[in-house]
Amino acid sequence: MWHPSATPVHSAAMTTAEEYWETFYLDRDQVWSGRVNPLLEREVRDLPPGTALDLGCAEGGDAVWLAARGWRVTGVDISATALARAAARAEEAGVEIAFERHDLAESFPDGEFDLVSAQFLHSPVEREGERDAVLKRAKDAVAPGGVLVVAGHAGWPSWQHDHPHADYRFPxxxxxxxxxxxxxxWVVETDEVVEREHNGPEGQPGTRADNVVRVRRLR
Structure with missing residues (x-):
């Protein structure tokens, strides 16, 4: 999970994804709101709970929301700091979540899941083709009858004109x-661009567009 406008520019020069993301989370005590991603909530709130895999779970907002609704969740992230915060959030919420540390370009959780969630898997340090490879492995982890939900930014916020990673291409x-x-x-159930209000860090009014794809494995 990556919010480009919140990213330290100098960090992208780091040599490994693990170093980048550890610095990203250590820069502040809390990066994310702790609330579920709205597009994930929209896409799965009516699904019967089962097993769920949250790729790039960050500080645990989505994983805790799913677990509180009866899903048996495995949360995955590359950052040990993010995982520790997610585990603390789960304990505070009184839910059980299995957390695993993976560099998804190198390793992937075992098993099949009724829901695989890949929310905002953007990274300024990803190598060419890396994200596509992760998405293919995410698809392979979906159990028959299950769904894969992929959400990501469609572009920069309308108020942001000085882009910290101007050469980044949003999928x-x-x-x-x-x-x-x-x-x-497989069947495609959602293929949509959603625009929403998105104010800047200093209260600048604006909008941001996000992409969302939901696909279901039939057999």
Whole structure:
């Protein structure tokens, strides 16, 4: 999970993803709001709970929300600091979540899941083709009848003109579907760009567009 406008520019020069994300989280005591991502909530709130895999779980907002609704959740992140905060949040909320540390470019959780969630897997230090490879592994982790939900930013916020990573290209829903390379065992249930109000850190009014894809494995 990455919010480009909140990213220290100098950190992108680091040599490993683990170093980058540890610095990202150690820069402040809390990065995210702790609330569930609205697009994930929209896409899964009516699904019956089962097993869920939260890729890039960060500080645990989505994982705790899912667990509180009866999902058996595995949360994954590359940052040990983020995982420690997520575990503390889960304990405070009184829910059980299995947390695992993975660099998803190198390793991936075992098993199949009724829900696989990949929310805002943007990174200024990802290598070419890395995100697509992660999404393919995410698809492979979906159990028959289960769903994969992929959400990501469609571009910079309207108020942000000085982009810290100006050369970053935000993937489109078409890019996501191309990476997944779905066959007849899959159906696309959501393919949408959602625009919402998104104010800047100093209260600047503005908007931001996000992409969301939900696909279901039929068999």
């Amino acid at each position: 489109t829903t078409a890019d996501v579907l191309a990476a997944l390379d779905l066959d007849e065992d």
